[in-house]
Amino acid sequence: MASDSLQFLLYAIILVALAWPLGGYMARVFQGERTLLSPVLAPVERGIYAAAGKGATQGQHWTRYALSMLVFNLAGWLLLYAILRLQHLLPWNPEGLAPMSPDLAFNTAVSFVTNTNWQAYGGETTLSYFSQMVGLTMQNFVSAATGIAVAVAVIRGFAARNAKSIGNFWVDMTRSVLYVLLPLSIVGAIVLIWQGVPQTLGAYVPATTLEGANQLIAQGPAASQIAIKQLGTNGGGFFNVNSSHPLENPTQLSNLLQLVYILLIPAAFCFLFGHMVKDRRQGVAIFAAMGILFVIGLAIIYGSELRGNMLYDALPIDQVAGNMEGKEVRFGAGLSALWAEATTAASNGSVNSMHDSYMPLSGLVLLLNMQVGEVIFGGVGAGFYGMLLFVVLTVFLAGLMVGRTPEYLGKKIEAKEVKLAVLAFLSMPIGILVFGALAAVAPSAVAAVQDPGPHGLSEILYAYSSATGNNGSAFAGFGAGAPFHTTLQGVAMMLGRYAFIVPMLAIAGTLAAKTPAPASAGTFPTHGPLFVVLLMIVVLILGGLTFFPALALGPIAEHVAMLAGQTF
Amino acid sequence: MLSQTRPAIALLAIMTVLTGVAYPLAITGIGQALFPHQANAAPITRDGVVVGSEHIGQTFTRPEYFHGRPSAVDYDAASSGGTNFAPTNRELVDAVAERARRLAAETGVERIPVNLVTSSASGLDPHISPDSAYLQIKRVAEARSVPAEELRRIVNEHIEGPLLGVFGAPAVNVLKLNLALDERAPHPETKRD
Numbered sequence: 001m002a003s004d005s006l007q008f009l010l011y012a013i014i015l016v017a018l019a020w021p022l023g024g025y026m027a028r029v030f031q032g033e034r035t036l037l038s039p040v041l042a043p044v045e046r047g048i049y050a051a052a053g054k055g056a057t058q059g060q061h062w063t064r065y066a067l068s069m070l071v072f073n074l075a076g077w078l079l080l081y082a083i084l085r086l087q088h089l090l091p092w093n094p095e096g097l098a099p100m101s102p103d104l105a106f107n108t109a110v111s112f113v114t115n116t117n118w119q120a121y122g123g124e125t126t127l128s129y130f131s132q133m134v135g136l137t138m139q140n141f142v143s144a145a146t147g148i149a150v151a152v153a154v155i156r157g158f159a160a161r162n163a164k165s166i167g168n169f170w171v172d173m174t175r176s177v178l179y180v181l182l183p184l185s186i187v188g189a190i191v192l193i194w195q196g197v198p199q200t201l202g203a204y205v206p207a208t209t210l211e212g213a214n215q216l217i218a219q220g221p222a223a224s225q226i227a228i229k230q231l232g233t234n235g236g237g238f239f240n241v242n243s244s245h246p247l248e249n250p251t252q253l254s255n256l257l258q259l260v261y262i263l264l265i266p267a268a269f270c271f272l273f274g275h276m277v278k279d280r281r282q283g284v285a286i287f288a289a290m291g292i293l294f295v296i297g298l299a300i301i302y303g304s305e306l307r308g309n310m311l312y313d314a315l316p317i318d319q320v321a322g323n324m325e326g327k328e329v330r331f332g333a334g335l336s337a338l339w340a341e342a343t344t345a346a347s348n349g350s351v352n353s354m355h356d357s358y359m360p361l362s363g364l365v366l367l368l369n370m371q372v373g374e375v376i377f378g379g380v381g382a383g384f385y386g387m388l389l390f391v392v393l394t395v396f397l398a399g400l401m402v403g404r405t406p407e408y409l410g411k412k413i414e415a416k417e418v419k420l421a422v423l424a425f426l427s428m429p430i431g432i433l434v435f436g437a438l439a440a441v442a443p444s445a446v447a448a449v450q451d452p453g454p455h456g457l458s459e460i461l462y463a464y465s466s467a468t469g470n471n472g473s474a475f476a477g478f479g480a481g482a483p484f485h486t487t488l489q490g491v492a493m494m495l496g497r498y499a500f501i502v503p504m505l506a507i508a509g510t511l512a513a514k515t516p517a518p519a520s521a522g523t524f525p526t527h528g529p530l531f532v533v534l535l536m537i538v539v540l541i542l543g544g545l546t547f548f549p550a551l552a553l554g555p556i557a558e559h560v561a562m563l564a565g566q567t568f
Numbered sequence: 569m570l571s572q573t574r575p576a577i578a579l580l581a582i583m584t585v586l587t588g589v590a591y592p593l594a595i596t597g598i599g600q601a602l603f604p605h606q607a608n609a610a611p612i613t614r615d616g617v618v619v620g621s622e623h624i625g626q627t628f629t630r631p632e633y634f635h636g637r638p639s640a641v642d643y644d645a646a647s648s649g650g651t652n653f654a655p656t657n658r659e660l661v662d663a664v665a666e667r668a669r670r671l672a673a674e675t676g677v678e679r680i681p682v683n684l685v686t687s688s689a690s691g692l693d694p695h696i697s698p699d700s701a702y703l704q705i706k707r708v709a710e711a712r713s714v715p716a717e718e719l720r721r722i723v724n725e726h727i728e729g730p731l732l733g734v735f736g737a738p739a740v741n742v743l744k745l746n747l748a749l750d751e752r753a754p755h756p757e758t759k760r761d
Binding site: 052067068071076079133134140173190196199202206208209213239256308309316322323327329332354358360450451452476477562 | 571572573574575576577578579580582583584586587588589591592594595596598599600602603606607608609610611617618619620621622623624625626627628629630633637643644645646647648649650651652653654655656657658660661664665668669672678679680681682683685686687688689690691692693694695696697699728730731734735736737739743746747750
């Protein structure tokens with residue numbers, strides 16, 4: 001218990017110590033200033049823009065920025081779909097794996113292009129090395145870069161004055177990959193290999209166990225994908241069980257590195273924001289709101305996992321270690337709980353333990369983390385522009401309370417921005433509640449649920465929360481491979497991504513055009529504790545009110561039943 | 569739309585080559601050069617035969633070996649998986665109860681460590697907790713006709729402590745432990761020359 005608290009604290013210190021300078025570095029990168037890596041990368045960058053044509057560097061109006069983003073994502077989707085369907089004809093397929101079915105390839109391609117990385121398949125039994133590398137690893141980079149680019153553009157909208165342009169998508173995307181994602185991935189991948197993550201194009205390793213049985217050990221070019229899967233909050237594992245697999249996450253050091261990478265860029269965005277709007281306190285305030293919500297969630301998950309399964313209390317079992325079903329010994333309840341909180345708060349979705357076997361109240365927090373839109377740090381970029389949406393709503397509510405036109409960073413927040421913010425927010429309840437309800441009544445869909453009782457509903461709810469929130473983790477008892485779900489979830493993922501991004505870019509566009517007014521005595525300060533608390537309350541109330549009824553029927557009902565000693 | 573096509577295709581092609589081909593291949597080259605053992609799934613070889621991977625658990629059922637945790641995939645390392653049972657699933661609770669009662673009867677220990685009666689996340693967990701290993705010393709010592717203190721010493725040598733004394737839980741790698749047993753306390757019947 002004491003040692004777990006200490007490792008949580010050390011983790012937080014390491015994270016902030018790295019995210020703070022990274023935020024400053026990223027701000028310089030996106031403002032086009034010279035950085036440490038410029039001597040090497042600037043020529044590469046110029047070469048890329050030359051190949052991309054003259055439209056690739058000019059300032060873009062928000063509509064054009066959004067169009068570039070959509071066209072690039074569509075092209076990426078087409079390419080990935082083709083690779084998955086044709087993998088049997090492509091090289092680097094030592095296990096001779098067959099092509100993916102059309103509905104599964106649709107789902108997987110959408111999943112990786114939208115930075116969801118929901119996996120309705122098991123990597124080691126389904127995908128060739130070519131598909132893993134050229135198809136998925138590549139999308140791990142560019143889908144993350146898309147999120148970063150959009151967030152930077154939205155921040156520019158808040159920071160700019162009387163501007164038509166919110167930046168250039170191609171430049172932002174290229175810089176994200178070259179200056180941020182690639183260098184950190186290279187470092188991370190090498191450390192992971194040192195720790196025991198395979199990186200080879202060789203075939204699976206046949207072994208004869210000590211008791212004489214045959215064991216075929218899956219491997220492949222894993223480390224390169226795992227580094228970027230964490231850094232880009234993608235989360236799609238190389239192996240079926242993701243980072244609980246002993247070859248995907250073999251040691252404490254590999255686990256620590258991956259945990260830091262999950263939240264590194266999302267946390268850095270707070271500090272990047274402070275730099276770009278030239279008021280660091282604003283970034284720190286948002287970081288504080290995210291941090292406090294994070295700690296509350298972690299405390300609930302850790303507490304209920306450490307308590308263990310009360311249905312075992314009467315059995316001859318020593319539960320000091322907590323609930324160990326679906327957890328690895330080397331991580332225990334502490335590091336599993338920390339990871340579960342981090343991966344659902346950020347829209348990462350990688351797991352180092354099986355969320356489906358978590359205690360009901362833990363599952364409740366995991367669900368809520370995703371349902372509030374993954375704004376507690378959130379996905380790379382995505383979490384930050386998501387939180388800015390809540391900031392817009394918060395200053396709007398504060399404005400209503402005191403009867404003044406709401407302002408943020410000197411920009412008047414008017415009806416148009418609030419309407420756009422609500423429009424973006426609506427993608428979550430539609431994807432989760434409407435699609436989830438469809439899945440809960442369609443006869444073919446219900447067959448996919450493994451666990452009877454209220455937990456079955458939780459599995460459906462989790463699947464659609466994860467898809468719409470672009471998280472990608474699962475209550476894995478859910479049979480995601482059914483064509484009904486692969487298709488509907490593909491749609492949910494697109495909804496959660498693009499129906500959120502486009503209104504946010506529109507907000508950025510309208511704000512960019514405004515002239516900031518100087519702060520007056522009546523201006524509501526957005527860097528103090530009052531604002532932090534208000535922002536947290538708005539996040540919880542909007543999330544809570546929207547999803548509470550569904551949660552009451554799922555995890556809460558399961559918890560109450562468990563208290564009564566009931567099994568299903 | 570058309571004006572977007574050229575940069576989209578150009579950047580997609582460049583990024584595919586850069587991040588989908590050059591990056592993983594460069595990392596493969598570096599990994600194979602610097603850490604050839606780890607980069608190839610850390611195989612363990614005994615008498616010229618690959619007997620497993622340092623990181624992957626395997627099935628042990630014989631009394632002379634320490635046993636690992638229950639696995640939802642029977643330690644099939646070509647796939648992986650947990651049970652994904654809900655904590656309130658009757659099938660899970662019954663299975664855990666059955667294992668706990670059997671182990672308690674076998675060992676005479678009142679409370680069985682929870683990791684020994686629950687399935688891991690990966691189904692390939694190479695570890696058990698130290699108390700789960702201590703619990704099995706009596707059985708293994710009898711099967712191998714070696715003193716229990718000797719086994720306890722070997723177990724203690726195989727406890728992998730938390731990183732920097734803080735991160736993670738202490739754990740015993742079952743395969744490495746069993747290999748050490750075969751080396752230092754050979755089973756009378758399987759004694760190798």
